[in-house]
Amino acid sequence: MPGRARALGAERLAIGVVLLAVAALVVVPIARLAKASTDASVGRVLRSPGISTAAWHTVLVAVVVTAVAVPLGAAMALLLRRPELPARRTLRVAVVLPLVVPQFVLGYSWTEAYARAGFTDSVLGIHWDGLIGPVGVIVVLAVNAVPVGYLLATAGLVTRAQPELERAARASGATAWTALRTVTLPVLRPALAAAGVLTFVATLESFAVPQVLGTPAGFSTLTTRIYADLSLGSDPASFTDAVTLALGLVLIAALVLVPADVVLAPRLRAERSGQPAGPAQRQRRTWRSYAAAATLGGYVLLVALLPLLALVAASITRAVGLPPTSGNWTLANFRAVLNGTTTGALRHSLELAVAAATLLVVLGALSAVLERRRSGRLLATAATLTFVIPGSTLAVAVLIAYGRWFDGTLTLILVAYLAKLWALAHRPISGALDRFPTAEWQAARASGAAPPTAVRTIWLPALAPALLGAWVLTFVTALHEVTMSSLLYSTRSQTLAVVVLNSQELGDVGPTAALSVLLTALLLAAVLPAWAVAHACNRWRAPRQEVAGAL
């Protein structure tokens, strides 16, 4: 039958494309990195004192941030689940804000708000010296990670903890607190553990915040060491250093991930598809619900809104240390940064992000479909594995593998992005396929639609939000990205994020603030329309998770 043969041919083609991509993006770079490390004098590097300190700092930061951010995120999810909470819809959006803002901008905006000569210093005379140093790194990384815990806990509450389970506990004699302790939290445990693993790995590989807040205080982590070795050092020894550190980083990640995956994966898979939750009853608003909403609002104000406002103030203030009053306002900073370098970098960033997002939606869709066939399952797993390889490691690997042909080009950065972000595009699409009921497909076929028609009329409209979500998610992440591009860029391939980082290192407060504002505005311009579209789609289907993940 020709149709069957054509389908088989298409499947072979898809497998071929994914196979090639996995080989080029994952297997070759990692193999080259492993080989390079055997050549390097690893033993010597490991014995050098700075390394073990950096490794210890990295683990410490990751452990503390995870321990702080996951419970906070879970608490927020539990609070924001209550329908009687005042301003609930606004707060649900607001608490995700620290994740949308690029890590670099978040860290830098905190210095503009709370450090010496910052906003609070000039207005109230209060400043926080600890911000530059380990405590500041931990606090800002935790603020950045809380939304991850919040989003995963919320998803867990929706799919696993139906209100009936808590009602049953209350009806069995449990107080609200006991029901939370004995039913809701145990049921959420796999989701919270997953959030913990994700936060831990994301913190391990975080670069911008330790660079902005840690490096000035002499507090180094593995990622900032790699950056220092590759960007500032030029001798072969520092390259060997970087290779070894990159491997060390991936080893720490593996030490946590492998056992976690063995324990967690079956539990997360055994997740029941939740029965439809009944309508939540609006309880009466008490002073407690107002207090809870005020606490959440105050938190968002303190950790995101005030720093961002301080950043904007710094960007339009004539000189450092002047009070942010209208007499001192100027657009000179924006004029100064809107030069050839910046516009070139902006173009690079947009080109990279669009190319990466577009290619990744195709790759993600292919791997998501192949995941559902026996022949492609392993391939899909391999494709998504790179997400947990720290960005610094991946950048070093890509540099070793392809540097001699593409050194200093946008292509090199694009390869790194494709490798790193494949999983990010794969997951929303795969999730949408999971939720796609076979019955709808069968009904279309039974109503007379041939497979191509059924794909066009039933699948695409249903999957469109997920595809859009995957595109936005990868686009935004690529715009954020500074860890890999800061290691791989040259003057020909600077991205906006790299320009901001360099400007900060030069100590130009006004221009850095102006650039940060531009970068954030660019992100919001990308995110907000997607958000509106997602809300429009929600009314008709519920792909909230895909798009919520993007924001």
Next chain:
Amino acid sequence: MPSEPALRCRGLRVDYGDVPAVCDLDLDVGPGEIVALLGPSGSGKSTLLHAVAGLVAPSAGEIWLAGRRVAAASASEPPERRDIGTVFQNFALWPHLDVLDTVAYPMRRAGRSRPRARADATAILDLLGLGQLAHRRPAELSGGEQQRVGLARALARNAGLYLLDEPTAHLDAHLRAAFLGEVRARQRDSGAAVLYATHDATEALALADRVALLDGGRLLQVGTPSQVYDEPVSAAAAALTGPVSVLSARVGPAGDALLAVEIGDASDTVAGRASGPPHTRQVLLRPEWTSVGGPFQGRVEAAWFRGSHVDYEVRSPAGRILVRETDAPRRAAGETIPWGIRRIWLLPDEAAEPQPSAAVAPG
């Protein structure tokens, strides 16, 4: 000395958003009594049970449990302080606990030590024949087993009142019968009162001491199963308890305790009394109150074979009527058959007008 009712609701009202889900509801459940709450889905059964259990707060009215007021508009006692056991429609078993710990859970909350609670839970499981499932998790149980574990968990509260929220909605017919038998037996043992929500008329009529008919958040009628079935207060109430035909016919006295019913040119007499001169009234006819053969003629529109009997849908000048014959179907659609009536129920004259406030108070 008359003991206090296990449950007393007065003027109860529950709002979801702007929509009242339960409105102006008065209901009593006596000690040791089984009351079935019968109504279509969306009629407010679950909401009423949740309000009684303390899972939602009423917006107006009062709830009394065994003579103690637990909810008023001003304050509502939380569920854990009410002497109530609840069985949920979707089972609501906790995925992280095995059967033994699920049943021990209410006893732990009542302050018993873990070993003691487990020992008591084992006793309940053995009573329900679930002993061999003690160490299984909900995912490893069938639907019937899950619901019996749900019942065991409710019984573990050792309460004065049990609420069952459509417990058989997700069970097959044979499991349903077994479950109902179990509920009956346990209720006889414990002497506790039961409020049992269902949309299945057969189940409600067979199980309950009294049946409360609920529609659109309001009680239509409360009475014994035979009262609500034979003497419904309205056509809507009659339709909730089983198939019924409503016709307009001229009805008047025809001698001592006899009524004449005129349909078209023909008339028949049945037992009954009516005041006043003959006039056109709303007449309710259960299919089994009719028979094939009699003074009336009608065209068969459809025949429904039910195994033990056949219902013919017959067109008459007074409306469509279900006529029952205890036999295999012998007539086909299009044939004209003679039919007669053995018994009727007259709706009160004023019930012809829709008057929701005419709902009958319990008692």
